Amino acid sequence: MLGWLALVILQVAAVERVHPGAEPLGAQDAPYVLDGVPRWMPGKGPMRCPKVPLTLYRGQILKYAGAVMVHPEFAKHLALFEEVARDTAIEVYGRAPKAIRHLGTLNCRRIRTWPELLSEHGLGNGIDVAGFDLPPLRKRDPAFASTPPALRGPLQVRLAHHWQPGASEISKAHAHFLHLLAQRLTARKDIFRVLLGPAYPGHKDHFHFDCAPWRLVSI
Numbered sequence: 001m002l003g004w005l006a007l008v009i010l011q012v013a014a015v016e017r018v019h020p021g022a023e024p025l026g027a028q029d030a031p032y033v034l035d036g037v038p039r040w041m042p043g044k045g046p047m048r049c050p051k052v053p054l055t056l057y058r059g060q061i062l063k064y065a066g067a068v069m070v071h072p073e074f075a076k077h078l079a080l081f082e083e084v085a086r087d088t089a090i091e092v093y094g095r096a097p098k099a100i101r102h103l104g105t106l107n108c109r110r111i112r113t114w115p116e117l118l119s120e121h122g123l124g125n126g127i128d129v130a131g132f133d134l135p136p137l138r139k140r141d142p143a144f145a146s147t148p149p150a151l152r153g154p155l156q157v158r159l160a161h162h163w164q165p166g167a168s169e170i171s172k173a174h175a176h177f178l179h180l181l182a183q184r185l186t187a188r189k190d191i192f193r194v195l196l197g198p199a200y201p202g203h204k205d206h207f208h209f210d211c212a213p214w215r216l217v218s219i
Helices: 002-014 070-092 170-188
Strands: 056-057 068-070 099-104 113-117 126-134 155-158 195-197 209-211 217-218
Touching: 056 070, 068 209, 070 126, 070 170, 155 170, 170 195
Parallel strands: 195 217
Antiparallel strands: 056 068, 099 126, 126 155, 126 209, 195 209
């Protein structure tokens, strides 16, 4: 009980100053272990990221194309993300992705557009997702007959190329998958607090997801 109360106090203190454009967390938001870690710093000069526990995470439901170094609590949220991505891919393509393509997690740096603010990557509390790789459907797979022939082979879904649908059946399917995934993750407030995508400056080719002590959605 005391531990939970301490997290609530830290959370309240942390959200007194939030990322520009973000919304403070509400009473319905569950406390998170990194809420009380300071993010604000001088905008120039040397910096040092807070020391936090880290774990090498390869994926629980879906695998990452290269293991990621993240905070152990963030790994739990990634597993929830993997579940939504798997279910959405099965709905659209008839099978789950074989790999999540990412652009990195742990990176001790400031936010480029807000140099007074520590990036969540500096805490192992964020990930940049560029896309997904899907295996080919096999003839014995239950979804083979109902899946259009163009979608049966190995597929590479990338935000850089497929967020806006093209004329082909494959391009339209990829855009549908990415938008549907974004909608479902946005609706699941228990997974990520910050969700950025092509609508946010500097994110044309990837989703950024994190669990900062505020809420910001721009996909």
